[in-house]
Amino acid sequence: KAGVTQTPRYLIKTRGQQVTLSCSPISGHRSVSWYQQTPGQGLQFLFEYFSETQRNKGNFPGRFSGRQFSNSRSEMNVSTLELGDSALYLCASSSSRDRGRNYGYTFGSGTRLTVV
């Protein structure tokens, strides 16, 4: 069974540009969550999608957005990149759909974004 696949693994962008990261969940998983990991702030929740609907959102500015497609694949977009957006972005997927119970999430290996 294939795991959570994130592409690309590494990305270098210039300040002011925008970027799109992709996440393919485990087959059959319909919930996808995104996290940002930085040395200073640690792991922070960005948002969660289920059946193409955003159900939960963290405290990030509107420059951070996401979406989910009918096949459960998800993308996140960051516009007007800032140096502080440099981070490892992790995606996690789960088949759990029962009242938001978080006990089945599997994480991908992440996309390392560097903003220069």
Next chain:
Amino acid sequence: AQSVTQLDSQVPVFEEAPVELRCNYSSSVSVYLFWYVQYPNQGLQLLLKYLSGSTLVKGINGFEAEFNKSQTSFHLRKPSVHISDTAEYFCAVSGATDSWGKFQFGAGTQVVVTP
């Protein structure tokens, strides 16, 4: 809302010695508790989780953790570590319902195993 405190940022340990990583949490609702491990340049791998039932939870790679509700703790232990256990370990908590993919992670504990 929940919060997590990992009491040690770095734990040095000799190979074959035991290790304990400490985690305390706070929450106004029932919670699920997790320990994840992250190896360099990789994502998070689940070691074990506490959902309900027995307070002693056994996970992969010989790790175990004990849930203590009165002390709001979920400490991780391994009786004998290997060099390959060198990694960063994260304690995480989520509400038992209505959490919708959101975990609160601790700051992490770096475990360095030396021969």
